[in-house]
Amino acid sequence: MSQYKCVFIDWHNTLSTSLFWDQTLARSAAHEHRYARLRASLFDVNQSLIVPWMRGSLSTEAVIEVVADHTVLEVDFVMAEFVSSCQRMTLVSPVIPDLIAALRERGCLVVIATDNMDSFLRWTAPAMNLTDMVDGMLCSAAIGALKTEQDTTRNLFFSAHLPRRSPRLHSSGPCKSVLGLER
Secondary structure (H helix, E strand, C coil), X not given: CCCCCEEEECCEXXXXXXXXXXXXXXXXXXXXXXXXXXXXXXXXXXXXHHHHHHCCCCCHHHHHHHHHHHHCCCHHHHHHHHHHXXXXXXXXXXXXXXXXXXHHHCCCEEEEEECCCHHHHHHHXXXXXXXXXXXXXXXXXXXXXXXXCECCCCXXXXXXXXXXXXXXXXXXXXXXXXXXXXX
């Protein structure tokens, strides 16, 4: 039995270093210039969209529309490539599933806790079968708060999930309520 009852693991730069459009456009010489334009538009010119998107205030579709308009690229192309890159994200190492399984075998719940966009739950998690690998997922876009956000008495990201006493983080099946699917 593990001394820890639950371990929260971050996604970005911990479990994965994959980036939007990285698995598709960045690997194609013909699309290298588009990749650079898309990344600059999202993370430089329109960086003010990132935090609201991670809080769930903006949808992927709304953000992609702004980026496509700014880069003068077809919305359908930008969206398709974005979704494809989300679905092709990879873990930092092929041994990650075994390491997580070892923690779970010791009786420890393993939860991905990520400041991330709605795209993580919509395309990345299903494509990578993450719900089979972990006991739950906390995603800022589904929760409506980033991991570091507090009100006067509690952490807004973790507080709804830490006090639960059940053997799992939810009662309606693996990852369902933690994923925020009932919203």
